[in-house]
Amino acid sequence: MGRFKDAAKYEKTIFAVISITTFLLIWYLVTKDTELGKVLAGPVTVFGKFFKSFTEPLGTHVIPGHILWSLSRVMVGYVVASILGIILGVTMGWSRLVEAMFRPLFEIIRPIPPIAWIPLAILWFGLGELTKYFLIALATFSNVTMNAYSGAKSVDPVLIGAARMLGASDSRIFMTIVLPASVPHIFAGLQIALGSAWATVVAAEMVRSSEGVGWVIITGQDTNNSVQILVGIIAVGIIGYVLAIMMRQIEANLCSWSERGK
Amino acid sequence: MKKDIIVCRDVKKSFETERGIVDVIGSVNLTVPENELLVLFGPGQCGKTTLINVMAGLETVSFGVVTVDGKKVEKPGPDRGVVYQATALFPWLTVMGNVEYGLKAKGVPKKERRERAQYYIDLVGLTGFENTFPSKLSGGMRQRVGIARAYCIEPTVLFMDEPFGHLDAQTRYLMQEELMRIWEKEKRTIVFVTNNIEEAVYLANRIVVMTNCPTTIKAEFNIDLPRPRDYVDPEFLRLREEISAIVDKTL
Structure with a gap:
């Protein structure tokens, strides 16, 4: 078994390397001494600039500094909204009354994309950090709530019956059955939410900020600097990927009991 | 004289479905004395599980009353343990x-x-x-x-709802033996549901044969064979035949 698994893993890695190399090679070829090369910088220039910006600041910060700024914004909005979302979602799944009260409201707000709130957020909270937190929180909240809700809804009633038979009170059933049974769903929600929170911070920073990866991209546009835009985009891509991997790792550790978590 | 642990008096249960009201339990009178291993035996889908759920308090009765150790059963409680068909761990x-x-x-x-x-x-x-x-x-x-x-x-009583139904034949025999070993060591009142006649005769002090839906008691058999029982003992096989013959045949 182990050998086959290893072989499958190597195969995956090899294909990943091949596909990325091919992509970079095509990028290199179509931009080298061509018309396209005049509007789109080649990979050598872009990655050169990307690594150089680790020491040479873009604006007020080096690129890791910008990344940390964006990440810190995401963390504030994401953590607050995740906690609220889990509480509301699981409660909605557990209590019919809460479900009846919040679900219709929620269904209307849910399909509105977070960036549609930008103008209103600026009117309410100004151009400072609060607006960004608010937008990120919105992007996080609906994903987390919806998944926590469906998790709590889909708890096997036989398990609840079993807990009741073993003498558990309602509050104990909530804490020891409904909540853990929802964990895989909650994690799916947290994962999607982190992706959309990361996308939203970039959008929010592009509207108005003086640091962060979104600022790197929008300033590139303002100064007609396509290299800088691409540097910003690469930073967004890499961090987004790293965040997704981290979440999957945490989930695998927390849900080692579930079939999916293996 | 042993104490009666479970008493079902005129128990009826109906469900409201799209096709109207369906009677699942006809009218059941049943007493189970202390430390008896009672097997409810009957065709598939005949309402045995519903009867066990009613006794365990997982369902409410539509008519009649169930008492366990003198207390009326209304909701599940730790005096009544349940072992489920699909484990429910x-x-x-x-x-x-x-x-x-x-x-x-x-x-x-x-x-x-x-x-x-x-x-x-x-x-x-x-x-x-x-x-x-x-x-x-x-x-x-x-x-x-x-x-x-x-x-x-x-618990005072253990309900077992076809607990070995999903196991392969070998494991099933092994688990029947194991259950007997456990029960000999830790005597409890057990109500065991099965649709497997061999399992029923192997385990039971008493077998209650249930009819098809709405289920009622069709016959009762006291099984006095010495334990551990032998699946191919002539008396075992005779009982097996006799009980099989009276069970409602369904698909």
Whole structure:
């Protein structure tokens, strides 16, 4: 078994390397001494600039500094909204009354994309950090709530019956059955939410900020600097990927009991 | 004279479905004395599970009354343990976590709780698997955990709803033997549901044969064969034939 698994893993890695190399090679070829090369910088220039910006600041910060700024914004909005979302979602799944009260409201707000709130957020909270937190929180909240809700809804009633038979009170059933049974769903929600929170911070920073990866991209546009835009985009891509991997790792550790978590 | 633990008087149960009201339990009068192993035997889908659920308090009666140890049954409680058809273990808890769950709910201090849970884990033969999650166990082992979990709250009655129905034939024989060993060591009143005649005759002190839906009691058989029983003993086979002959035939 182990050998086959290893072989499958190597195969995956090899294909990943091949596909990325091919992509970079095509990028290199179509931009080298061509018309396209005049509007789109080649990979050598872009990655050169990307690594150089680790020491040479873009604006007020080096690129890791910008990344940390964006990440810190995401963390504030994401953590607050995740906690609220889990509480509301699981409660909605557990209590019919809460479900009846919040679900219709929620269904209307849910399909509105977070960036549609930008103008209103600026009117309410100004151009400072609060607006960004608010937008990120919105992007996080609906994903987390919806998944926590469906998790709590889909708890096997036989398990609840079993807990009741073993003498558990309602509050104990909530804490020891409904909540853990929802964990895989909650994690799916947290994962999607982190992706959309990361996308939203970039959008929010592009509207108005003086640091962060979104600022790197929008300033590139303002100064007609396509290299800088691409540097910003690469930073967004890499961090987004790293965040997704981290979440999957945490989930695998927390849900080692579930079939999916293996 | 042994004490009557379970008493069902004129128990009826109907469900409201799209096709109207369906009577599942016709009218059942049944008493189960202390430490009896009673087998409810009947064709598939005949309402045996509903009868057990009513006795366990997982469903309410439509008419009549069920008492366990003199108390009227209205909701599930730790005086009535249930071993489910599809184990119903808590997948996020280890074997130990599952077995001690009931004691934890009762507020038994950790040291005593662990000792008692360990006793029942050992009893069902799962020593060494305390920290294993159910997803890593075989079907037979999961049922052992289910039995230990129900035993551990030390209930007055244990209900077992076709607990071995999903197991392969070999494991099934083994688990029947195991259940007998456990029951001989820790006597309890057990109501065991099955549609397997061999299992019924092997386990029961008394077999109650149920009719098709709406279910009522068709016949009763006291099984006095010495234990451990032999599946090919002539008397065993004769009883098996006799009981099989009177069961309603359904598809």
